[in-house]
Amino acid sequence: MIVPAAFTIPENRQLPRLPGSGSELRRAARAWDARQTLLLTGSAATRANLLAAVASRPEVLHIATHVLHPSARPDDALLDFGVDSHGSPSVLSTDDIASLGLPDSVIVMSGCASAADDDSRGSGPGGLTWAWFLAGARAVVGTRRPTSDGNGALFESFYRALRITRRTGARGAASRAMQLAALEMLHSSSWKSVPSYWAAFYVIEKE
Secondary structure, eight states, rough: OOOOOOOOOTTTTOOOOOTTTTHHHHHHHHHHOGGGOOOGGGGGGGGHHHHHHTTTTTEEEEEEEEEOOOOOTTTTOOEEEETTTSSSSEEEEEEHTTTTTOOTTTEEOOOOTTTOOOOOGSSSSSSSHHHHTTTTTTTEEEEOOOOOOOOSSHHOOOHHHHHHHTTTTTHHHHHHHHHHHHHHTTTTSSSSHHOOOOEEEEEEEEO
16 A cells, blocks of 8 residues: 655644444445444454455445645545554545446445545545545545534434335435435434434435
8 A cells, every 4th residue: 555645644644533433334234234244343454354355346335534635735535444454544535446347336435525625635536535436436425624523323313214225226316215214304303404414414326
């Protein structure tokens, strides 16, 4: 793995923990199909394990981790996996992602500003969203801005809806599923109805 020189990643960097990510992944797995889901959490959530899992060409890949943005390459971004056994940064770059084989997969990145709509935040021609499409993805779910470390209620609803919408045809399935999930949150009469919880997420999907 090569970290682009434009990225400055201090060895003593401190990123906030994501205690809700485990719950998010477990709820997502139950809603999709727990029997056919591989969960990589805790010490198992490594770059190497992710790449090994991607080799099986999953229908859905859900990544709940930090997104790092460059200081000198505004069209790029990195998915952060902490540090490896040697203490070096463990990341997945856009070049790494573009070389993967994920035909017709749905990719979900719940990290902050993972697919921001401003080119200066990693969504341009060299950004994460574009890289997933180069890898063959059918749809990419990302966030426009920083998001809270939630417990996964939105994605539980999203994957329940996705199972139904994919049965009726792949065209627009992820977009429709996110719309249904957002409506469920909006009408929940709870803290989940606040737009700041669900409105940051959006879907880009191939026709």
